[in-house]
Amino acid sequence: MRHRLRQFVQRFLSYFRSAQLDRDLEAEMVSHIEFATQENLQRGMSPAEAARRARIRFGGTQQARENQREARSFSLMDELLQDLRFTLRTLRKDRSFTIIALVILALSIGANTAVFSVVNTLLLRPLPFPDSHELVWIAPPPTSCGLSCATYSADAYEEFRDQSLAYQGVTGWEAFSTPDNLRLSGRGEPLPATGIDVIGNFFQVLGVQPAMGRLFTADEARGGPHPVALLADAYWRRQFNADSNIVGKSIELSGTLVTVVGVLPASFDFGAVFSPGAKVDLFTPLDLNQQRNWGNIVTLIGRLKPGVTTAHALQDAERVAPNIYFSTRFPETLGRYKGALIPVPLKQYVTGRLSHSLIALWASVGAILLIAGVNLSNLLLARTAARSKEFALRGALGANRGRIIRQLLLESLVLSGAGAVLGLALAMALIAWLTQQGSLALPLLSTLRIDTQALGWTALVAVITGMIFGLLPGLRMATSNLQDVLKDSGPGAGLGRKHERLRSALVVSEVALACMLLVSAGLLLRSFLKVLDVDLGFQPDRAASIKVDYDDSAPTDEASQTKRGIIFQQILERITALPGVEAAGMADYLPLGPNREWDTPAPQGRTFAPGELPDPLVYVVTPGFIHAMGTRLHGRDFSWSDGPRSERVALINESAARVYWPGEDAVGKILMRGTEQDRVIGVVDDVHEEHVEGGAGSQIYYPVTQQGPNGAQLVVRTKLPPAALAASVLRTLRELNPKQPASEFRPIRTIVDRAVSPRRFFMLLVAAFAALGLLLAALGIYGVISYAVTRQTQEFGVRMALGATPALVQRIVLARTLKLAAIGVAVGAMASIVVSQVIASLLFRTAPSDPATFLAVMFLLIVVALIAGYFPALRATRIQPAVALRCD
């Protein structure tokens, strides 16, 4: 055994002293021949004969060298190194091929790595919480109604928490806070901040530990004597310059001194998980006692006990639900939540909706990889065809076929490896860019990164791609007959033709794959255009909004309403007087954002079965808001004379009107809320409240002078670009209220853009992949046709010598191109019919078999194919018969 170990070490060491070993061997061989010659001379041979015989007896010196080298080292490694050196040399020599191959590989592998990271983050990886599989989101089954459907009253939360057996902890947050709902003052000009009230045990249940300081105590969670807050990492860095002594300091939030008790870790991003595209700056404990009369206000999140499944939790919730009150003060509200407490894995709630889109995205990058592989296979085939003589010669000189295949495989692996490195750089840039897209409403984007899994995936993709596109030409080469190749004269006959058939088949499959991608992209694009075309019920362009700070505190509701009316009227008068402003109004909630509902109004004098009446979404607005949003109104708008003491009035939307008074004009009718009467003074268009793509439910509007709004968003409709007005609007608000924070004056368009951003994101990516696929397919067609023209140079020369016109030659080449493209398109179109059914759920008001899309794609592919074939065709017409016939 010892000698084996010794031999292993020696063999290994031989790599480092191979120059010395080679020199020794040379010297030995020289003296060997001399000894032999000497002996032959002594036998009486002539000097020339003696030397000749000596060399014959010795055998090939080169062979001896190789034998010795093989014996002293690891032969496989030796050969690999040799092959590698050879590969690098060939690739350097064939620079244009190498560059094209690397670009193709970098793009396709980069796209794959980036998409894998997105899929991995959103779909495969667990949520960024410890034991996140235990976390569940508790909500009614998905319905058309808004967020307040997915919320529960303070009483319901406590009952559920206390009666359920399945949970280690149940928590939630106050669901109806709006962006910029707080004002940070006492540090120069007041600044807006976004805060969320969370139930005291929120971070404990999620398993989030503070980076500094501590979490809320039980006392603080019950509305303890001192207001406290936890800062989000990003806010702490941005607003407080990462002050390491922040814990214990007080900050002034909306006029109240609040003590910072801790800073949350960077890994915790509330917006990324629960409210994609939004940022939350700080967290304050929610005092449930103060919220008891506010109806459904908290969301529910639970952490299951270890080993409890979602199914168990559901059974438990069904057992508990009938025993839960909406409000324990009203016994008749017992059982209101029956069937409305359904736990689903939190992960599913956060990213479940996206799984279809993500899988489609993954499939489309997979298709890109396939096309790229086919394309490279094709390029390599062309190269091996050109190099077949080289290989045949090497074969004749003793290289075995295995070695030649290995050589080809190594070439493709080196290429795909280099492509993977470039692709990784590309993917990193892409991911870095994506994480900065704060306005993109996709969850968990900020946690995107290239991790070891993504690296592993890249390596896997690179190796598989390399194997696939290297093996085919290699096998092709190995099965061809050496003698035939050597006998072949010129790039014309035999192997060339076989190659061409294979290459044509590859191009057809490329075109078919590109066709599938293009059809998918086309359908998604059409859906996206349809989404943009949706009548939202308001005009998002040329309007912008800003969060307005005001103080309407007064001893009574009525006094507060009056005070608010005066403040708002003043603000609106001043704003409307600004040059460029067409209209202005205020509302507490804007469409496509958070919203709430609070009652079940019923039309006076009619009876409905329980559950038949909707809970409309409520907007508390000023006169002029409907006009400023560009929503159509039938009847009259609110006026400033609709005060606390005048008749209660409301506006309803068309959907509500249809439910309450089908077939009748709702204007002038009375809605009852308990004993309160509201006169409907107008009917407005349905406004898309939650999604651009969803329909609208019932909506009701109340005047700010008769109900209490939850904050105020000023909406300004302008003739100027909103940015031009931002400064004067803020200045005007500051003049009226010095505490007005420097909130953003946000175009309403951005709200819509954010709402459609996931669809745009997926559409753009698939479209980009389809474009890449088209480019690769065009490249493939060009390659095959171009090669065919080269091969037929002589034939065309003969034809032209015999009188064929350049136009005829061009037609022949183009006809061949068209044939390839047509077969590819036909196959692709048939496959697309299947694919489009699979992505049907991602489409919006677009039929999966949309003829316009199919026809456009087919037309596009044929045109691109003809363009790709045009250049070789042009070359064919320029063949000089005399030159062509002379050349070999």
Add this chain to the structure above:
Amino acid sequence: MPDSKLDLLQGTLDLMVLQTLAAMGSLHGYGIARRIEQVSGDAVLLNQGTIYASLVRLQQKGWISAEWGTSDNNRKAKFYSITRGGRRQLSADAAYWQRLSGVMDRVLALGERALGKGSDT
């Protein structure tokens, strides 16, 4: 190809080299090759060059050692000699070969008797 010459089986050359060195003491490559040819009565098909692969292999295993020296006719040459480990290996290998050739003799004799035919050599 003259069928009187024997193709060398894998490993036999190494054994021949060891035996030659054990019998002759220190020799250079040419000397070893010549010696093997002479002993075999030129019956072995040997490109003398192949001896160097065998030599480096044996050296790496530590069975022989090498040293540059000067030959009788004043030429620089590398002289090989067997080590103690080489001698041990030689006796083991020699015993193995003797056993194997005994077995082969018996097997081939059995074949001739049972099949009643000449072998296809």
